Amino acid sequence: MTVQTVSHGRLAALNTRHHKAALTVYLMVVIAHWAEHVFQAAQVYALGWSLEEARGLLGVPFPWLVSSEWLHYGYALLMLIGLFMLRPGFVGRARLWWDVSLGIQIWHHLEHLLLLIQALTGNNLLGRPAPTSLLQLVVPRLELHLFYNALVFAPMVVAMILHRRPRSGERALMRCACATASG
Template identity: 65%
Template sequence: MATTSVRRSSSLNSHLHKTALGVFLFIVIAHWAEHIAQAVQVYLLDWPLPQARGVLGIPFPWLVTSEWMHYGYALVMLAGFIALRKGFTGSSRTWWNVALGIQVWHHFEHFLLLMQNLSGLHLLGKPVPTSLIQLLLPRMELHLLYNAIVFVPMVVAMILHRRPRSADRDAATCTCAVAFAH
């Protein structure tokens, strides 16, 4: 069993790294698009927040209100950052680690929300599950912020990974780097 997971991790960070990063990026952008659509619905279309549910939340309203779904997405993000980390080297690894660190906190916040939802005990007696930073920022805006501050270093890491310095290219275990004609 351990050998299989080591092989899978090795594959994800070698010959499958570029594909896995593409799938991961697609998932992240799709999620980002949902939050942006919700913000457009609120700020540009002037929809009341309960009706502003993004794109998928219109036909499937439970997606917006399910703490399990939000926690599951945060967990998938965390797992993706961890699983794909070994494929990064040098400065791209540093930026990936920054995104991972922020995602660890974001995951913790969603875990806190899920535990409040399951227990019925809400932070500081609030009427709904509330994250720590949500005490300072409304939930919709907070999730836009979280997605942005995870996304930016993630994209910087991916760009540096695809266009590495020669020392980082030599240390790479994958074939993600763009080949340049000399």
């Protein structure tokens, strides 16, 4: 048995018998990350903390988390990989919404790659004092990342809901047991 056969077998299992569990784990990771961004925004807008003080829930005891471009890039890459790996399990309308989320995450990942390259080389976009993404030229980083995460999260949730409640034609194409009995 080749490595390719084993990895294809694992990917197939992930999108068939393990799809529901994999989606649950993936969703929990996404929600935890989303909560960090919301918590940081609440620290700024509700508690009046400065951006330097507002580091999210985990960033308060571990300040390096907020300033690590490697960590932010790693998470963007993890999101992208998860969207790609779980994609084969989706069909019909759910697949369309999952693909929308994937497309937005591709852009979000490229923005984080740009930030990481700047952090590694010390050459910031347009001579800015800190690594800067393209859209960050017009939208502050805190708000931009809330926006990006919402843009990726919303169609992903729609895809998951449609996946759990497929139409009869979609249900016939599904290879997993994610659909509810009444779907």
